[in-house]
Each structure stands twice: as structure tokens, then as C-alpha cells.
Amino acid sequence: MPKQELPVVKASLRDLAHLRRLERQCFSREDIWPLIELLGVLVSPGTVRLKVDDGEEMVAFLSGEVQRAKQVGWIGTIGVAPRWRHKGLGRRLLAAGEQAMGMPTIRLSVRKSNQDAIRLYEKAGYNPIGEIKRYYNGGEDALVYEKKLPNLRENSTTPIG
Numbered sequence: 236m237p238k239q240e241l242p243v244v245k246a247s248l249r250d251l252a253h254l255r256r257l258e259r260q261c262f263s264r265e266d267i268w269p270l271i272e273l274l275g276v277l278v279s280p281g282t283v284r285l286k287v288d289d290g291e292e293m294v295a296f297l298s299g300e301v302q303r304a305k306q307v308g309w310i311g312t313i314g315v316a317p318r319w320r321h322k323g324l325g326r327r328l329l330a331a332g333e334q335a336m337g338m339p340t341i342r343l344s345v346r347k348s349n350q351d352a353i354r355l356y357e358k359a360g361y362n363p364i365g366e367i368k369r370y371y372n373g374g375e376d377a378l379v380y381e382k383k384l385p386n387l388r389e390n391s392t393t394p395i396g
């Protein structure tokens with residue numbers, strides 16, 4: 236029997252403890268978001284929050300901020316637990332986040348050295364549009380990427396995930 240893909244579903248405040256655990260697995264100390272920011276991401280209006288659970292715990296998470304006035308969605312964070320990487324979860328989560336934000340332009344920033352993430356974004360159709368010097372803790376530059384979603388019209392009313 237073919238193995239079923241784990242579904243991408245909405246996350247909520249109930250996921251806070253799982254999200255904290257996943258963050259610690261995905262990011263170095265200098266990049267882990269403080270509790271207050273994780274809380275914000277799980278409750279703020281205008282924010283898309285999606286997760287993948289393996290039945291026991293959260294194994295992937297994405298957040299995105301919808302800037303409706305500018306018609307832009309910003310991916311805030313994306314992470315997949317190390318043992319679940321290279322199985323297509325990152326690609327599926329990113330695609331689901333783009334759809335849920337419902338904006339014609341999606342942007343994100345990434346550390347210049349983060350080759351895994353850069354490959355994921357470039358394969359998913361993102362193009363580099365600029366750099367922000369010393370954006371990250373520790374002084375590393377950010378690359379800013381952008382993707383146009385031509386099928387989405389301006390002023391889309393797609394509901395937020």
C-alpha cells in the first residue's frame with residue numbers, strides 16, 4: 236500500500252509547546268524566536284500558521300504575514316524536524332503557505348549561508364531581489380527572495396489559513 240503523506244493543517248495556540256520544541260530542533264540559539272514571538276505568530280490576526288504533525292508531535296511549521304495593503308505575503312519562518320527532512324515536507328508546506336496567504340507576491344529572507352533553505356526556495360520558483368546587510372544575529376547578511384503567483388489576482392479575498 237502506498238504510504239500516505241502527512242497532511243498540512245492549521246496550527247493554533249494549543250501548539251505552543253510543540254512549536255517551541257520544533258524551533259529548538261531547527262534553529263541555532265541565535266535564531267530561536269523568544270516565547271513572546273512564538274505566541275504572537277500563533278495568535279496574531281493577518282498571520283498564516285500551518286503545521287505538520289506525525290501523530291505524536293509537530294514535525295514542520297510555517298508562518299506567514301499577510302500585508303494586504305501591499306498585496307505581499309512574507310514567510311516569517313519555516314522549519315522541518317531534522318529526521319523528517321528531504322522527504323518533500325518543506326516543499327509542500329511552502330506551497331500550502333503561499334496558497335493560504337493568497338497574495339500575488341510572496342517574499343522571504345534567508346541567511347546567506349543557509350544552502351538547504353536557498354535550494355528549497357529557488358526550486359520553488361523564488362528569485363533573489365536584494366540583500367540586507369548584517370540582518371541576522373551574529374551579523375550575517377540576509378538574502379531577500381520573491382516569488383510571483385500569476386494565478387492570483389490583485390485584491391484577492393482568499394481567507395487566511
Ligand SMILES: CC(C)(COP(=O)(O)OP(=O)(O)OC[C@H]1O[C@@H](n2cnc3c(N)ncnc32)[C@H](O)[C@@H]1OP(=O)(O)O)[C@@H](O)C(=O)NCCC(=O)NCCS
Pocket residue numbers: 261262312313314315316319320321322323324325326327344345346349351352354355358
Ligand atoms: C530548509 C528546510 C525547511 C527544508 O525542508 P525539507 O523538508 O528538507 O525540504 P524538502 O524535502 O521539500 O526539500 C529538500 C530536499 O529534499 C529533496 N526531496 C524531496 N522529496 C524527496 C524524497 N521523497 N526523497 C528524497 N529527497 C527528496 C528535495 O529535492 C530537496 O533536495 P535538494 O536539497 O537537493 O534540493 C529544512 O532544511 C529546515 O527546516 N532547515 C532548518 C530551518 C531553516 O533553516 N529554515 C529556513 C529559514 S529561512
